[in-house]
Amino acid sequence: MAKVSINLATGSIQKEDIIVGIDLGTTNSLVAFIDPDKNPKVINDTGKGVLVPSVVHFGPTGDITVGNEAKEHLITDPQNTVFSVKRLLGRSYADVKDYQNFFSYKIIDDDTESLVKIKVGDKFYTPIELSGLILKELKDRAEHALKTPVNRAVITVPAYFNDSQRQATRDAGKLAGLDVLRIVNEPTAASLAYGIGLDPEETKTVAVYDLGGGTFDVSILQIQNGIFEVLSTNGDTFLGGDDFDRTIADFWIEKNNINKAELAENRELTQQLRLKAEEAKKAFAHQSLFNEKIGDIWCTIDRNTFEELILPKVQQTITACQNALNDAKLTVADIDEVIMVGGSTRTALVKKMVAEFFGRPVHDDVNPDEVVALGAAIQADVLAGNRSDILLLDVTPLSLGIETMGGLMDTIIPRNSKIPTKAGRQYTTSKDGQVNMKIAVYQGERDLIKENRKLAEFELKGIPAMPAGFPKVDINFILNADGILKVQAIELRSGVKQEVEVKPAYGINDELVEKMLMDSITNAKDDVAARMLIEAKTEGEQMVYTVERFLEKNGNLLDEAEIAQTKQYLTNLQVSLGTEDKDLIHAKIDELNNFTRPFAERVMDIAIGTAMRGKSVE
Numbered sequence: 293m294a295k296v297s298i299n300l301a302t303g304s305i306q307k308e309d310i311i312v313g314i315d316l317g318t319t320n321s322l323v324a325f326i327d328p329d330k331n332p333k334v335i336n337d338t339g340k341g342v343l344v345p346s347v348v349h350f351g352p353t354g355d356i357t358v359g360n361e362a363k364e365h366l367i368t369d370p371q372n373t374v375f376s377v378k379r380l381l382g383r384s385y386a387d388v389k390d391y392q393n394f395f396s397y398k399i400i401d402d403d404t405e406s407l408v409k410i411k412v413g414d415k416f417y418t419p420i421e422l423s424g425l426i427l428k429e430l431k432d433r434a435e436h437a438l439k440t441p442v443n444r445a446v447i448t449v450p451a452y453f454n455d456s457q458r459q460a461t462r463d464a465g466k467l468a469g470l471d472v473l474r475i476v477n478e479p480t481a482a483s484l485a486y487g488i489g490l491d492p493e494e495t496k497t498v499a500v501y502d503l504g505g506g507t508f509d510v511s512i513l514q515i516q517n518g519i520f521e522v523l524s525t526n527g528d529t530f531l532g533g534d535d536f537d538r539t540i541a542d543f544w545i546e547k548n549n550i551n552k553a554e555l556a557e558n559r560e561l562t563q564q565l566r567l568k569a570e571e572a573k574k575a576f577a578h579q580s581l582f583n584e585k586i587g588d589i590w591c592t593i594d595r596n597t598f599e600e601l602i603l604p605k606v607q608q609t610i611t612a613c614q615n616a617l618n619d620a621k622l623t624v625a626d627i628d629e630v631i632m633v634g635g636s637t638r639t640a641l642v643k644k645m646v647a648e649f650f651g652r653p654v655h656d657d658v659n660p661d662e663v664v665a666l667g668a669a670i671q672a673d674v675l676a677g678n679r680s681d682i683l684l685l686d687v688t689p690l691s692l693g694i695e696t697m698g699g700l701m702d703t704i705i706p707r708n709s710k711i712p713t714k715a716g717r718q719y720t721t722s723k724d725g726q727v728n729m730k731i732a733v734y735q736g737e738r739d740l741i742k743e744n745r746k747l748a749e750f751e752l753k754g755i756p757a758m759p760a761g762f763p764k765v766d767i768n769f770i771l772n773a774d775g776i777l778k779v780q781a782i783e784l785r786s787g788v789k790q791e792v793e794v795k796p797a798y799g800i801n802d803e804l805v806e807k808m809l810m811d812s813i814t815n816a817k818d819d820v821a822a823r824m825l826i827e828a829k830t831e832g833e834q835m836v837y838t839v840e841r842f843l844e845k846n847g848n849l850l851d852e853a854e855i856a857q858t859k860q861y862l863t864n865l866q867v868s869l870g871t872e873d874k875d876l877i878h879a880k881i882d883e884l885n886n887f888t889r890p891f892a893e894r895v896m897d898i899a900i901g902t903a904m905r906g907k908s909v910e
Contacts, residue, residue, distance in 0.1 A: 311444040311473060311676050312434050313481070313668025316423065316461065318378040319505035319532075321346050322662065323430045323445075324669035325438065326678070332485065332666040337433035343661060344433065348425050349373045350412045358429040367563045370396035372412055376506060377426070379529065380408050380419040381464070382457030394530070400882060407460075409878060416878040418824065420460050424467030431468055443813070445470045446672040448664050450502075451477040451511045452525045455715060459703055466737075466816045471809060473675050474708050478502060479511035480520040481667030482633045486655050490670075490679075492518040497626050499616075501646050501654070502633040503609060506532040510613050512620040512627075524619035526612040531605065533573070533636030539601040540569035540593060548589050561586070573598070577638060599641045606642055610649050624650050632656040633663050675708075687711065689805045692769055692777060695732040695741045697722060698826035704769045707737065707809075711775065716768035722834065724841075725757040729765060733779050733794060737812030739819040748794045752781040755788055760837075821874075828874040828881075832865055835881050839888060846895050854891065861887055 313324045313332070320343040324334045334342045340360060349362035350372045357365075365373040374397050380388060385408050388399065398411040409416045427447075434442045447470075449461050458475045465472035479500035483489050488498060498513045509527030513520055544565060545555065555562060564586050572582040572593055580595045617623060630650045637643065637660045647654050658666065673679055687710055693703040696719075705715050721729065729752045736744030755763050764784040771777050780791040812819070839862055847855060865880040 309441060309443050310434075310438060311446065311672035312442055313665050313670070313672045314427065314430055314445050314447045314465075315478070315481075315665035315668060316378065316427065316430075316447055316449070316464075317346055317504065317664075318376050318507050319346060320344060320661070321426055321430055322665045323434045324662070324665040325434070326669055326673045330673075330678075332669040332673075334662045334665055335434050335437045337437040340433070344426070344430060345375075346378065346426050347373060347375045348377070348422050350415075356425060358425050366396075367559055371398070373397070374410060374412065374417075374422055377410075377419050377422045380410070381423060382454065382460035383408055383419070400878070407456075411878075411882075414879065415875050420463045420467065421820070423461065423464035424820075427464055427468035427470060431470060443469065443471055444473055444672075446474045446476055446668045446675065447472055448476050448478045448481045448668050450507075450509055450525075451479050451522045452509065452527075455704075455717065459706065462703075462706055463820070466812060467820055469813060469816065471813055472708075474671060475706070476668055476671050477511070477520065477522060478633065478664045479513055479522070479631075481664045481671060482631050483513060483515065483520065483629075483667065484670045485658050485663045485667035486629075486631060488629055488631075489515040489518060489520060496628040497523075497622065498629045498631060499613065499627050499650060500631045500633060501609070501613065501637065502527075503636040503642060504532050504634040505534050505636065506530065508532055508609050508612065508634075510609070510616045512616050512622065523622070524616045526616035526619065528608065528612065531608060532634075533639075535605050536573055536598075536602050536636065536639065537566055537569040539605070540572055540598065541565040543593060543597070543601060544569070544589065544591050547592075550589070565589075565591075573639070576640070602639070602641065606639075606645050609642075610645055613646070613649055627652070630654045631663070632660055635661045688713075688771065690735050690745075690808060691737055692733070692735055692747075692771070694767060694779075695730075695734060697830045699741050700823055700826055701734050701736065701739060701741045701744055704767070705771060709771075711771050712773045714768065714770045716766055719765045719767060720761050721755065721758070721763050721765075722760055723837075724760050726760070726763075727755050727757055728753050729755060729781070731767060731779065731781050731790075733777075733792070736808055738808075738815065739823040743811070743815075743819075747777070748779065748792050750779075750781075750790055750792045752783065752788060752790045754786070755783050756786050758785075825872060825874045825877075828877040829869055832869045832877050832881055835884060836862060836865060836869075839884060842888070842892070842895075846891070849895055849898060850891055858884075858888060858891075 310325055315322050322334055322342050322344060324332055327333045336342045344359040345363040347359065347362040347366065349357045349365040349369065362373060366375060388408060400409040400411055407418065409418055431442050445465060447461055447465055449458055461475055462472045482500050483498055488496060494515060496515045498515060500511045500513065502509050507529050508531045509525055511525045512523045514523050568584065568586055568591050575582050576595045576598055583592045585591060627650055630646065630652060632643065632654050637656065643654060643656060687708045688705055689707060691703045691707045692705040693701045696702045704717055705713060730749065731752060732749040733747045734741050734744040735747055738744050752765065766782050766784060768780045769777060775795060777794050778791060782789040839858065843855065843858065861884040865884050868877045868880040
């Protein structure tokens with residue numbers, strides 16, 4: 293008996309599941325789809341609003357809330373409320389250490405290049421898991437509103453996201469139970485929402501100015517034959533509408549002679565001032581004076597003063613636009629269209645200064661909060677094959693990657709990448725003096741290589757013997773239009789090189805591809821749990837290896853009590869590695885790391901002092 297899907301919200305028969313477009317934002321996220329009249333439309337589930345705050349709260353009894361309810365806990369329970377997780381996706385601690393004070397929750401400092409983890413209570417979470425919770429909320433809201441299963445999605449990311457951040461976004465989608473058909477650049481999605489780039493005959497150069505609540509970026513795109521190429525991006529990941537609110541609140545604090553030290557202790561008043569400032573900013577869209585009170589505090593400001601206060605911030609964004617043009621080797625005369633994205637572009641001064649800089653009217657007809665999600669829905673419609681005017685380029689049916697420590701698959705070319713394509717990643721050795729590196733190539737969607745299909749294996753020999761972590765091995769995947777994959781490994785310091793050619797799709801039919809995809813979604817939670825346990829054990833083993841070597845080399849610089857305590861922490865970590873509890877392993881790594889960090893700093897100071905002895909510093 294054939295199964296027919298019927299959308300209960302519209303009554304229409306569906307040939308396929310709906311493919312939604314998702315804008316996974318730093319501050320807010322939203323989901324859109326193509327309605328029966330072929331128009332892109334954002335989803336507002338049961339009156340909760342279109343925008344879903346990208347906030348996750350962990351309650352005392354283990355209950356997790358996402359979105360509007362979670363946002364309320366930002367002030368009442370900040371240490372258990374995670375926000376701006378998009379900033380952490382695919383990032384190592386080294387990437388975010390300078391911004392640690394921005395976050396009210398604990399980011400684990402293991403002082404390495406490994407990806408960040410977030411500690412909430414006695415549990416450790418990755419940004420992928422947290423983003424997965426936000427995407428699951430969006431999926432649930434879409435299913436509730438559309439009265440139909442939602443299993444496939446297009447998700448947008450900033451144009452400057454690197455390969456690791458894009459893969460992390462895909463993994464978060466998989467964890468939420470979504471088959472992520474394509475990761476699309478946010479400026480590309482915004483262009484599609486305005487119909488720019490849908491005509492294959494069209495050639496245009498577009499500037500997309502995106503000013504959100506907490507981030508700003510500008511992208512210069514070249515669109516030719518339906519292909520979007522990012523020529524340059526620029527911006528500031530800590531500049532946005534929140535800064536406009538802050539300048540108003542600071543203005544009122546000064547005008548009312550509010551004691552800043554006392555205010556720092558009064559979280560409720562701080563929050564009230566911030567919310568009232570946001571209200572004032574929005575009011576200037578239709579009035580020139582804002583005059584209200586919080587208790588006995590007068591909150592008065594006019595539009596001219598507001599624009600004077602924010603002028604330096606807006607000017608920063610204009611400087612970024614000029615830098616983006618310089619990087620693309622273009623002038624304002626080369627720009628055909630300017631598109632405004634992000635809620636903060638509603639500010640009149642922003643529109644005025646951007647239009648003046650580019651010397652042309654800006655596109656701001658589509659709701660700037662929704663434009664990226666709507667464009668993602670259009671891209672989803674293209675992928676569903678519902679638009680005959682769009683040519684779909686050939687894509688890879690399954691992800692391609694290599695085996696990493698612990699039998700994990702590290703994806704290098706994600707499935708649905710347009711071909712021909714090229715992608716690469718850098719690896720290093722895990723043991724001192726390692727001279728060979730095994731490179732095993734796999735195809736599939738599962739986290740563990742034993743669940744995927746092995747395509748090839750070769751060894752990069754002759755790596756110069758160096759300490760662990762010193763060799764830099766670039767592994768590149770080059771997939772040509774015929775589906776032939778060339779895998780190339782090169783050690784950058786010595787130039788040692790090796791490559792192999794394979795045909796990835798050989799012997800795999802559509803049914804098997806579909807089964808592999810379904811298995812990856814069905815087993816996503818188990819796969820991620822297995823991956824995280826393996827990663828925790830690998831990280832723990834590396835920590836044990838590093839600390840033991842440190843004691844061998846520098847034990848003479850530590851006293852007996854320090855050595856004894858270090859060995860106790862080492863033993864505790866080694867015992868935890870025999871368990872299946874990844875949170876316990878991370879906790880023991882954290883304890884050992886925190887205890888030994890001062891020793892490492894002391895040894896470094898002694899080494900520098902010895903090196904500098906007898907040298908004059910001018």
